[in-house]
Amino acid sequence: MNLDIISIGDELLIGQTLNTNAHWISKEMNAIGFTIREHVSIADTEEAILNAVEHAMSNADVVLVTGGLGPTKDDLTMPALNKYFGGELVRDEKVYQHIEQLVTSRGFVMNQNNQDQAIVPNNCEVVHNANGTAPGLWFEKNNKVLVAMPGVPYETKAMITDTIIPWLKQQYELPEIINQMVYTQGLPESMLVEKIADWENALPETIKLAYLPSPGRVKLRLSSLGKDREMLQRSIDEQIEQLKAVIPQYIYSEEQEDMGMLIGELLRKNKATLATAESCTGGYIAHLITRVAGSSEYYKGSVISYANEIKINELNVKLEDLEQFGAVSQQVVEQMALGVQQKMKTDYAIATSGIAGPTGGTDEKPVGTVWIAVATPKGVFSKKYVFGKLRDVNIERAAITALGMLRGCV
């Protein structure tokens, strides 16, 4: 089954907004067995929309459209689709009530724009948008399906996960595709490639391997396509078992990419608590942990000690060690971890101190130097890393690495 994705919006064409929707949707649709034939991004004009829809509907079985469904004048997707499918625009009571509830719960009064968003073509199914006011539209014509969704990523994601995927699975018989991930942490891509070369060369032809690097991690994807899901899975599982024997210490999960979630699961299982003391990561570790729903069960809090006086006053770092070894040192980072562990009375604590860049480096401690400490019920340990030159990437790598160190001892 072929699937086309049409992204509507001038912001994509002038290079203002990166098209993350097409990327995310492709991954989801590929995972349930569709072959994605084409992405196309076009302008907010009726002509461009009609041409792209015509082209996609004559080449693909399913067409997913995002963008241009909002309440403003530059949102032309609905009238254009209504013209293409030849329906009439009518008010949908269920949509109206949902919008009214959303708007009033946010403390606003319904205005004309809000009311207009309840007007939809009468020859489509409405797809509920739990997180916004613009409804999705599911059209069918000549045994083909076109679904229009808003361009706001979190609204679209929820609609696809909650409604569109179940509906598509009901309508089409799709081949089995298995994309099995193996999440590794601690080896750069080029080293990983070398370490697992023999294993990779011996993979059966039916299994495709891809390397997907991101700061601090490399994901491996093993893909296989066929009719018999069990057989595909068995073959992939065998290969993963062999891989585990080659790099046991670098694989952190086969299911959970999100290190914050993984740490949360571990802490909850062990009924243990955590605190953090962050300098160079500046709250990013805390954010990765608290993004996870329910994290208040095991996470007590953090002292972000950007200034040295906060390290001294709040974390009991010794002034003489700060002066002798500097803030980016084993002595200071270990005292930070122990200080917050004691203050917040937790089982575990993580601390970071480093030079995120782009300035502040020296010959001895170049930009990218980061000390990370983990305090456990049995004591504290720490390690020095030298990452790269980019501030954002250093913050992310330090945070992921710190969570990786904690994982090893919970």
Next chain:
Amino acid sequence: MNLDIISIGDELLIGQTLNTNAHWISKEMNAIGFTIREHVSIADTEEAILNAVEHAMSNADVVLVTGGLGPTKDDLTMPALNKYFGGELVRDEKVYQHIEQLVTSRGFVMNQNNQDQAIVPNNCEVVHNANGTAPGLWFEKNNKVLVAMPGVPYETKAMITDTIIPWLKQQYELPEIINQMVYTQGLPESMLVEKIADWENALPETIKLAYLPSPGRVKLRLSSLGKDREMLQRSIDEQIEQLKAVIPQYIYSEEQEDMGMLIGELLRKNKATLATAESCTGGYIAHLITRVAGSSEYYKGSVISYANEIKINELNVKLEDLEQFGAVSQQVVEQMALGVQQKMKTDYAIATSGIAGPTGGTDEKPVGTVWIAVATPKGVFSKKYVFGKLRDVNIERAAITALGMLRGCV
């Protein structure tokens, strides 16, 4: 002048690689006056390449193609283009020497793959690839130009900047384009539309307006295209002055989208310092601030008080207020802001306390309820918000809103 971008590669269609090339190229081409008509991403097959090229060459004046120029079996762009333009494949001596120099400088010996990369169609201009072995190809047909480049972003960027932009400017007389942004914060899109409707309706026809919403913010883009850059800019500036009179309190910048950077600039200009006390935002505000290089100049740190005992012990929140009003209350959030301001001896402090979700809500305080306080040298103030149901989005909206509140008083 219309321009199409074709991106070739299965990795784009299965959602493995985000198409940053099309985004970057669009921005560059828009800036020199091209109107980007369409992006299309297609598979690595001769059929898909020929169809896409045929379609683009009959609709656009210039076509830029990336991907599929490498040395491996799945790289089909060159043979497909050679078929389309009807040339012959011959070895190019200059390209050969460049490849040889690159390969040997990296300590390798030329192999068959390397040698094959010097074979190019004889009816195109070669575009030098300073950073890689695959040359770019500049074809012309019926007064139209098609340029093929490799998919590796840093190779393509250098080729576009160093060669393709100068060549395009020489060949075409391009109009001036201005895209001016206005960043607003504090009003949902539908309310903003209403507030500025009169201004929008009175915009001259030469100026196009777009709304670009993201959690907590709406960006407005005013675009204009013409021959006289100064006149275009003057006309846009006039409209922005009028807009400022309509919604002065909601516009936070015309240049700086990043709230963390904006706050940093304000604090630095006023030689003021900041601390944060975060509950529901869990370190995300600290992260937005410390992502900015040099933030240690004005940012002292944070107490992330996920547990109530931390609020009491570290931020001097009164136990009786916590018990009487709950953690998500005006009393508690103001005490948090004052507590961290005092502890870290800063001029300003921000505090958040809310129910990020998905659980923890009550009838009185539903998920999405967030209290935000700002402590200033003159005292503390606070405000209650009710955001939505999604944890990630609530965290982001609360953080952006808190920074927006702080902006109003530094």
